[in-house]
Amino acid sequence: MTSAEQPSISNLPRIRLPVPRHARRDVSLFEALERRRTIRQISSAPISLQTLSDLLWAACGVNRTDGPFGVTGRTAASASNSQEIDVYVAMRDAVYRFDALDLELAPVANGDLRGYAMTPDQRDANADIPVQLIYVADIHRLTHTRGFREPGLHDVETQKAYYYVDAGMISENVYLFCAGEGLAAWFHNCDKTALALRLGLREDQRVLFAQSVGYPENV
Structure with a gap:
């Protein structure tokens, strides 16, 4: 697929997300930790925009304006507060990038690309999971952080160590949120x-992993 063949996103507006519900919830952190598990049988039932907003804020949302090095803080740590992991949200109609600062979903690609968030052998059996989160590392952001620029940030292997760990922190936030929300x-x-091709990523961006989210099947 060439860039000319990629579906146009010109007709897709940015989606303004509802303000995340920060009120104290019924499930404690320890209860969420007890409930945390991988559930592969996921219903096709959609999740609400409010729940999606809450989920993305838990994943890597802005939780303070006075974060390290003069940059906003996030719910998930990152190397020198580079915030180099972007969360792409693949749904039935399109793929969006979570804009944590403006609390919006920015359109990236038209059409249903959820199947590519699975490996080919898993795709057919999981074609209609409502939300696929795709974790993408932005190497430029990692090497040009406003934070402490340690020499290791320019070493390929050190970069990998950082962005894999940082993506893991976000995914665990998602796991705990889902455990608390059922x-x-x-x-x-x-x-x-x-x-990478269908999302139009640059050479210095890396697709890492994906995370399926929805309601448990038969619940």
């Missing part, structure tokens, strides 16, 4: 090459 979550591999 949602199912499944962290897994994906079709990295196909996604």
